[in-house]
Amino acid sequence: MSSDEEKRNAHFVDKAPFNPYERDALTPEQEKYYLASQWRLTWWRLKRHRLAYVSLIILAVMYASVFIVEFIAPYAQETRNSNFIHHPPQSIHLFHDGEFVGPFTYGTDFSVDMETLKPNYVPNMDRVDRLRFFCSGDDYEFWGLIKTDFHFVCPAQDGTLFVFGTDRLGRDMFSRIIYGARVSLTIGLVGITVSFFLGIVIGGAAGYYGGWVDATAQRVIEVIRSLPEIPLWMALSAALPVTWSPILIYFGITIILGLIDWTGLARAVRSKLLALREEDYALAARLMGAKPKRIVARHLLPNFASHLIASVTLSIPNMILGETALSFLGLGLRAPVTSWGVLLNDAQNINAVAVYPWLMLPVVPVVIVVLAFNFLGDGLRDAADPYKN
Structure with a gap:
């Protein structure tokens, strides 16, 4: 037997036989994926669907707010502001005359159009009503059980906060x-x-x-x-x-x-x-x-x-x-x-x-x-x- 044939035979003897079922070792990421449950896989796919994931966050926030609506709302449900019937929506500002003041609204001057009898509300730029946070406001019963007046945000004293305006009875739409x-x-x-x-x-x-x-x-x-x-x-x-x-x-x-x-x-x-x-x-x-x-x-x-x-x-x-x-x-x-x-x-x-x-x-x-x-x-x-x- 020639030296070339001896080398070839030695090569085949030393080499392990082919195993069709042999697999490479899984990486930790692959192992985590293949061992995950169907619910976990569904959650991972949902997170990759950006629009659906953002929608889930929006719905979660809205449903979570259901439990604390009295705290979030700046006014009580039936509070009437008889002096501000059909008041238009107010804007929330941060700067006044180039200076940072914080969240505030401008006061309004009231007048009546004598031809149409429509109420007119004109912003008064000289009156700055700073918003109050974690403050005392309208009284309410939290879930009909606990009577309190604690709100997340309140208008300034003698001020207004009508983000979405008011209705025909002067109630805050927001x-x-x-x-x-x-x-x-x-x-x-x-x-x-x-x-x-x-x-x-x-x-x-x-x-x-x-x-x-x-x-x-x-x-x-x-x-x-x-x-x-x-x-x-x-x-x-x-x-x-x-x-x-x-x-x-x-x-x-x-x-x-x-x-x-x-x-x-x-x-x-x-x-x-x-x-x-x-x-x-x-x-x-x-x-x-x-x-x-x-x-x-x-x-x-x-x-x-x-x-x-x-x-x-x-x-x-x-x-x-x-x-x-x-x-x-x-x-x-x-x-x-x-x-x-x-x-x-x-x-x-x-x-x-x-x-x-x-x-x-x-x-x-x-x-x-x-x-x-x-x-x-x-x-x-x-x-x-x-x-x-």
């Missing part, structure tokens, strides 16, 4: 919009709870059992979806007794919205369960004696829980818009309850809106919340898709 957020934002959550429960129960039963259960559920869904939503909302809301208290009206509106909005979720749940009930793990659970309730709740629903979450985020705006529309038409919540729809009820008079356009400002938070929920729903739907990176 404070009332903040108070209205508690009702308008929570009515979507309460309504979606009713809708979610009905959609899961009825859609789950239709998808798992099939047969006459599925046929009955489908016919009920088709009947409800064939009715126009707004006239149906109006008819059911008008049926609520006028003698009911604001709390009963609130819960009545939420139940009405939930009873109408569950059909879309029920169909989604039904279609998913029809496919998942034939999977091997569902069959194995049945053979082991698991009851249908346990199979659906513990094995089938968790497999598309992320899809349900995305559906919920897309349904909440419909609840908020429904309440706003009913209250705007005078068939939903009524005073003394304050919601964004109730505030917009004052904007029905087009002549008042033309003269006092800031009465339409309650529509701004409605648009922001609806868009934020839609962007968040789109982001969650993409983040929950296991076939997307």
